[in-house]
Amino acid sequence: MTTTARALMPALTATLMFVAGVIAGWPVTAKAAAAADAPWGASYFPNVPLVTQDGKKVRFFDDLIKGKVVAINFVFTGCSESCSMETARLREVQDLLGDRMGKDVFFVSISIDPDNDTPEVLKQYAKKFNVGPGWTFLTGKNEDITLLREKLAIYAPPVLNGKSDHEVSLVVGNQATGRWMKSSPMENPQILATTLGSWLHNWKVPVAGKDTYANAPTHLPQMSRGEELYRTRCSSCHSLGAPADSLAALRAIGPDLAGITKQRDRAWLTRWLKEPDRMLAEKDPLATALFLKYNKLAMPNLRLSDKEVAQVLSFLEEHGAPPAPEKKVARQ
Numbered sequence: 461m462t463t464t465a466r467a468l469m470p471a472l473t474a475t476l477m478f479v480a481g482v483i484a485g486w487p488v489t490a491k492a493a494a495a496a497d498a499p500w501g502a503s504y505f506p507n508v509p510l511v512t513q514d515g516k517k518v519r520f521f522d523d524l525i526k527g528k529v530v531a532i533n534f535v536f537t538g539c540s541e542s543c544s545m546e547t548a549r550l551r552e553v554q555d556l557l558g559d560r561m562g563k564d565v566f567f568v569s570i571s572i573d574p575d576n577d578t579p580e581v582l583k584q585y586a587k588k589f590n591v592g593p594g595w596t597f598l599t600g601k602n603e604d605i606t607l608l609r610e611k612l613a614i615y616a617p618p619v620l621n622g623k624s625d626h627e628v629s630l631v632v633g634n635q636a637t638g639r640w641m642k643s644s645p646m647e648n649p650q651i652l653a654t655t656l657g658s659w660l661h662n663w664k665v666p667v668a669g670k671d672t673y674a675n676a677p678t679h680l681p682q683m684s685r686g687e688e689l690y691r692t693r694c695s696s697c698h699s700l701g702a703p704a705d706s707l708a709a710l711r712a713i714g715p716d717l718a719g720i721t722k723q724r725d726r727a728w729l730t731r732w733l734k735e736p737d738r739m740l741a742e743k744d745p746l747a748t749a750l751f752l753k754y755n756k757l758a759m760p761n762l763r764l765s766d767k768e769v770a771q772v773l774s775f776l777e778e779h780g781a782p783p784a785p786e787k788k789v790a791r792q
């Protein structure tokens with residue numbers, strides 16, 4: 461198969477050093493990069509032409525990464541599983557980075573399905589996720605995008621289930637200093653934001669807040685497995701008991717989950733958490749109505765086990781009661 465051969469053969473020697481540093485998660489330091497004659501510059505990264513979600517023609521090296529701190533990943537909008545979760549997690553990182561986005565830090569999400577992901581499709585997709593300034597979605601020619609994935613050492617040949625097998629990974633780096641590392645969009649958003657915002661430092665915007673270690677909690681709160689699941693798998697898209705006009709509710713991609721265990725039938729909820737994709741495909745009426753209401757953005761199948769579904773539901777049951785109506789205080 462040509463794609464497989466392509467994945468294994470080319471640029472192997474050229475990428476080996478890069479891969480070694482990147483895969484192990486070790487930063488390739490500025491010094492090392494300089495010593496090796498700045499290998500992660502224009503001579504390493506292909507300057508392939510790409511088109512943004514706004515239809516603007518750009519070049520990968522010159523326009524997207526040169527002199528910048530960037531997070532690069534590969535997505536495709538037709539993917540209902542890992543990609544929407546990845547995009548939702550990165551969106552959290554974007555929110556945490558605040559003002560730095562588009563000034564100090566840039567996100568680059570490149571489609572691996574350029575035939576279907578036209579600029580218009582990508583624009584719609586970015587809109588569904590409330591993507592802000594500094595985050596560009598791109599499409600281009602298949603062969604150019606494959607070359608980029610190889611060079612970034614995150615090419616996985618589509619061997620099992622076609623395209624949805626693309627490797628879920630993210631390359632973050634500072635082109636100016638030559639520091640690059642491989643991460644995952646599933647990484648804790650706080651850690652990713654810290655990596656991008658301070659570890660790869662070349663700030664133009666000052667650090668917000670005056671937190672010191674002296675204010676750090678001395679012990680970590682005990683968290684149930686259900687809460688842990690909620691925080692790592694659900695909270696990038698859902699809020700829980702957030703007032704309708706709060707930022708959390710406005711930023712949420714899916715419905716607020718407060719009181720959901722009382723509102724919905726248990727069997728429906730259990731199945732929904734196991735296989736929302738199948739329920740939608742089977743045209744379950746509620747699933748279809750929700751899908752239409754929430755921007756036609758499908759809730760991903762998160763591959764939860766029966767036990768995990770029960771755990772997350774019992775967390776929602778305990779913590780997701782709608783806020784009690786305010787008691788009227790009699791004035792004297």
Ligand code: HEC
Pocket residue numbers: 544545548689690693694695696697698713714715717720724729732733736750751752754756757758759760762772
């Ligand atoms: C990538 C975003 C995303 C993630 C992650 C996600 N959801 Fe959803 N969820 C949605 C969307 C969007 C909807 C609305 C239905 C649709 O469009 O498919 C939804 C709908 C729901 C509903 C139905 C609400 C109702 O009114 O009946 C429940 C329950 C739910 N999600 C629970 C969860 C739980 C629990 C998790 C974590 C284990 C989770 N979701 C993870 C996006 C997400």
